[in-house]
Amino acid sequence: MNIIVVKDYNEMSYQAAQLIAEQIINKKNSVLGIATGSTPEGMYKELIRLNQEGKVNFSEVITFNLDEYYGLSPEHPQSYCFFMLNDFFKHVNIKKENIHLLNGITENIDKECKQYEALIKKSGSIDLQVLGIGDNGHIGFNEPDISLNTQTHLVNLTTKTIRANSRFFNTAQEVPKKAITMGIGTIMRSRKIILLANGKRKARVIERTINSPITTKVPATILQLHNDVTIIIDQEAVS
Numbered sequence: 365m366n367i368i369v370v371k372d373y374n375e376m377s378y379q380a381a382q383l384i385a386e387q388i389i390n391k392k393n394s395v396l397g398i399a400t401g402s403t404p405e406g407m408y409k410e411l412i413r414l415n416q417e418g419k420v421n422f423s424e425v426i427t428f429n430l431d432e433y434y435g436l437s438p439e440h441p442q443s444y445c446f447f448m449l450n451d452f453f454k455h456v457n458i459k460k461e462n463i464h465l466l467n468g469i470t471e472n473i474d475k476e477c478k479q480y481e482a483l484i485k486k487s488g489s490i491d492l493q494v495l496g497i498g499d500n501g502h503i504g505f506n507e508p509d510i511s512l513n514t515q516t517h518l519v520n521l522t523t524k525t526i527r528a529n530s531r532f533f534n535t536a537q538e539v540p541k542k543a544i545t546m547g548i549g550t551i552m553r554s555r556k557i558i559l560l561a562n563g564k565r566k567a568r569v570i571e572r573t574i575n576s577p578i579t580t581k582v583p584a585t586i587l588q589l590h591n592d593v594t595i596i597i598d599q600e601a602v603s
Contacts, residue, residue: 394426431444517547
């Protein structure tokens with residue numbers, strides 16, 4: 365693992381955007397696995413700036429979203445589809461046909477997951493995957509369990525995750541109880557991985573991710589087995 369400790373959230377966002385820009389400059393048709401939520405928000409703003417300044421070109425880039433709430437339509441303000449379209453995609457020169465998003469209201473979960481895996485495989489697999497990390501060590505929505513699913517799948521969210529995500533909704537009752545997520549195997553097949561974390565709240569789980577034995581009880585520990593992981597964390601997250 366390559367661990368980069370930065371001063372604060374803004375520097376974390378800047379460093380992450382620089383690594384993604386470098387990936388695209390080196391391979392203009394890069395396949396990116398991308399995450400949502402508050403952690404990568406600053407990174408997307410920085411990438412928009414780089415694109416608008418002509419420093420990075422998304423015209424041949426292919427993207428796959430990491431996960432999506434199950435039960436939320438693409439038009440729902442808290443769906444990850446809505447977030448990506450409004451906070452990133454519409455601001456850069458990416459082609460619509462190169463954007464891949466999970467369907468949170470699919471009537472056939474098994475088909476949706478298999479098709480997503482097939483599309484990733486057809487693209488040549490993910491060159492660079494961006495991850496956040498949950499307080500309980502989940503990556504994507506791969507929650508702590510006695511075993512971990514390797515493929516894209518439907519998952520029941522833990523009470524802790526639902527509670528943490530309730531800040532984005534009016535009430536905890538509105539938070540979806542399930543999500544569709546890339547599996548651990550899909551994530552680990554990415555050629556490069558960037559994990560972002562900031563704030564004191566993430567300090568304990570970051571310490572466990574880096575130093576604890578690999579365990580399904582802290583899914584992020586599996587990243588210790590990947591040969592190209594960069595963890596970018598601020599001073600508070602290493603406290």
